[in-house]
Amino acid sequence: MKLGFRALFIVFILFENGVYAKDASWVQFIKSYVENEGKPTILILSNLCWDKSVIVSLASEISKIGSRSSTSLDVDSKYYYHDLLYVVDLDCPTAEDIIALATKRNLFRSPYRWLVITAWSKHANMAALWNSPILADSDLVLAAGTNGFFKLMELHKPSPNGSMISTTRGHYNGSLVDVRPHRELYQRRRDVMGHTITMSNVIQDSNTTRYHLLMEDRMEPQYDSIAKISWMNVKLAFQMLNATPGHVFSYRWGYKVHGQWSGMIDDLYSGRADLGTNCVVSDLERLDVVSYTDNLAPFRVRFIFRQPPLPYVANIFSMPFSTNVWIAMSVCAVLSTATVYLAAKWEAKEGKGPTQLDSLGDAMLLTFSAIGQQGCVMEPRRLSGRMMVFVLFTALMALYAAYSANIVVLLQAPSDSIRSLPQLAGAKITLAANDVDYNHFVFNQSREPLHTSIRDRVFPENGKAKLFSLADGVERIRKGLFALHSVAEPVYRQIEATFLESEKCDIATVDYLVTFDSFTPVRKGSPYLELIRVVHKQIRESGIQSAIRKRYLVSKPHCITKISSFSSVGLMDMRPVLILKLYGVAVSVAIVIGEIAVHKLMNRYKKSSKIQVIKTIR
Structure with a gap:
């Protein structure tokens, strides 16, 4: 009688304190389960109502296989989330509270793992588990055990409002048997059943x-x-x-x-x-x-433009010949001037004519006339001098022909002066944007001085924003000195339809955003994230994605043949020549003014000298 009363008292105390008996088979099962996972694991044993000796034994067995255990639901570092394996005993009174807390904290989603255990005969708190958001990315296993035998079932819902689906994962009876056809969660959850x-x-x-x-x-x-x-x-x-x-x-x-x-x-x-x-x-x-x-x-978001003509960014009149050729021409001109001058001086000893060369200035004038393939009224009279002039004109004629041909080519050649964003910001071309939604936002994302200077040219503070439709913008690109910020592929399609072949050869792009490639966004925390990510990669690897892309997108136009086209020469093309001419006019005017001043000073000096002589005579 006393023994029966004592046993009843012990059972009452155990239930009162929430301690539920779990033997060594449960410990060995959990150890085998962790080993079968084959992943770094941190076992979370929060609020288990087991006897402390069993919990200590479980922690000891887990440590023997290189895993760790903790009794806290909170983990300091997010880098350990994929290692966490939560163990919940549905037979414990606090199991429902733990499930509610996990639902509140979204702990049923990836990458967290769950092992929910229960006695085969009890199945307590099943309603709370069935109503939890255990979705397609959840890795939750329900293990029901009795007398050392455990049956493992995977639980998940294909949608938040769908019914719970259970799939046999394996069983344990001294050793764990895993019957999963694939260990990858994606392979087991890829059927969302019409959701x-x-x-x-x-x-x-x-x-x-x-x-x-x-x-x-x-x-x-x-x-x-x-x-x-x-x-x-x-x-x-x-x-x-x-x-x-x-x-x-x-x-x-x-x-x-x-x-x-x-x-x-x-x-x-x-x-x-x-x-x-x-x-x-x-x-x-x-x-x-x-x-x-x-x-x-x-797709790419770029500034698209034609490279400016070469005369706009460089002095093409100095480019046909290399530096060594220019030096050789200068030496040749000096020697020619000297020889012609010596020949002219020798001729002058025998008599002078109206067109006779008689000074170094006349020899220089003749040499410059030969360089420019122009005639000169001053010329040698003797055979030796004329032979020198003939050789000079003949040699410079070949150079003049090569120079003229190169100038014609350079007038039609595009430059390669704009390759980066700083070069684009410093170029004297119009910057504009396609009149679509995103261009109103992307130009305001960076506060760097370089990006700000470009933004102010597209969206001036005191003027109208330079926004154009796609057709109008591409037409302005064709005319040149215009850069349009837009998604590149639609612009390329318009270029293919409207540009001549010769106009496609100087198409260039510059990245304003300097960002990563474009990617498909998925809602943060979506249970379908991993499923979508994997099937997208499978579509890409199969070549289907590339085939679809080629049906719709046009790549950057290629320059098949550089066909020369007629282009009229403008004032900008002749800018170096006009500047040289202005310098020449300025020097000429200065010389004229100097000559007039010298002439007046000489006349004044002569008058004063005469007056002084007269006074001396008197």
């Missing part, structure tokens, strides 16, 4: 895209090609995941205005969509609300 996954499509060029995008009829490829390519890839991904495609439309990519997101990013942030159209990773604030997956429709 609707919604995509936000950015439409900016034409409202007709709403129709052609869904039909996938490849009509009007010049409009919203990025959205069409993204939709075709994503729809194929939905088919691979057995998901029902959903769509919404937005008129902008999405930027933060007065603390509120807009456009596609707002669709993702608010939950109206799960993923969006390919976009540039230009705004770091987006990383707080979206995660980027793969590059479905690669």
Whole structure:
């Protein structure tokens, strides 16, 4: 009687203190489970209602296989999240509270792992577990055990409102048997069973895209090609995941205005969509609300322009010959002047004529006339002098022909002077932007002096913003000295349709944003993130993504043949010559003024000398 009363008292105390008996088989099972995972593991044993000796034994066994354990739900570093394995005993009174706390903290999502154990006969707190957000990316295993035998079931819901799906993972009876067909979670969760996954499509060029995008009829490829390519890839991904495609439309990519997101990013942030159209990773604030997956429709946002003509950036009249040739010509001119002068002096001893060379200045004038292939009224009279002049004109005629031919080529040649953003900022060309939504935001993202100077040229404070339609902007690019900031691929398509072959050879681009490639955004914390990421990579590796891209996007036009075309010469082309002429006029005027001044001084001096002589005579 006393023994029965004592046993009843002990059971009462155990239930009162929340201690539930778990034997060594549970410890060995958990140890085998951790070993089978084959991953770095930190075991979280929070609020387990087991006897302390069992918990100590479990921690000891876990440490023997190189893993750690903790009794706290809070982990200091986010870099350990993928190592965490939470162990919950549904038979404990606090299990429901732990499940509620995990739901509140989103601990059922990736990369956290869960091992939920229960006695086979009890199945306590199952309702709380079944109502939890255990979605497609959740790695939760329910282990029901009795008498040393455990059956393992994986639990997940294909959608937040879907029913719970259980899949056999294995069993344990002294040793663990894993029956998973694939260890990768993606392979086991890739069937979302028809759940609707919604995509936000950015439409900016034409409202007709709403129709052609869904039909996938490849009509009007010049409009919203990025959205069409993204939709075709994503729809194929939905088919691979057995998901029902959903769509919404937005008129902008999405930027933060007065603390509120807009456009596609707002669709993702608010939950109206799960993923969006390919976009540039230009705004770091987006990383707080979206995660980027793969590059479905690669595009570039660039300043697109034709390189300025060579005469606009360099003195082409000094470029036909190298420095050594110019030095040789100068030496030749000096020697020719000296020999002609000596010959003229020898001739002058025998008599002078009206056209006879008789000074060094006359010899220099004749030499410069030969260099410019011009005649001169002064010329030698004797055979020796004329032979020297003939050789001089003949030699310089060949140089003059080569020089003229090179000048004609250089007048039509483009330069390569703009290769970087600083060079573009310093170039004397018009900077403008395509009149679309994103250009109103990207120019305000950087406060660096270089970017600010370019922004002020596109959006002047006291003037009208230089925004143009795509057709108008491309036409201005064709005329030259104009740079348009836009998504490059639609501009390339317009260039292919409107430019001559010779006009495609000097197309150049400069990156203003200096950002990463474009990627597809997915809502932050979406349970479908890993599924979408993997199927996107499979589509890309299969070549389907490349085939779709080539149907819609046009690459940068290639210069097949550099065909010379007629181009008229303007004042800017003759700028060095005009400057030289102005210098010559200025020097001539200065010399005339000097000669007049000297002449007047000489006359005044002569008059004063005569007066002095007369006074002396008197």
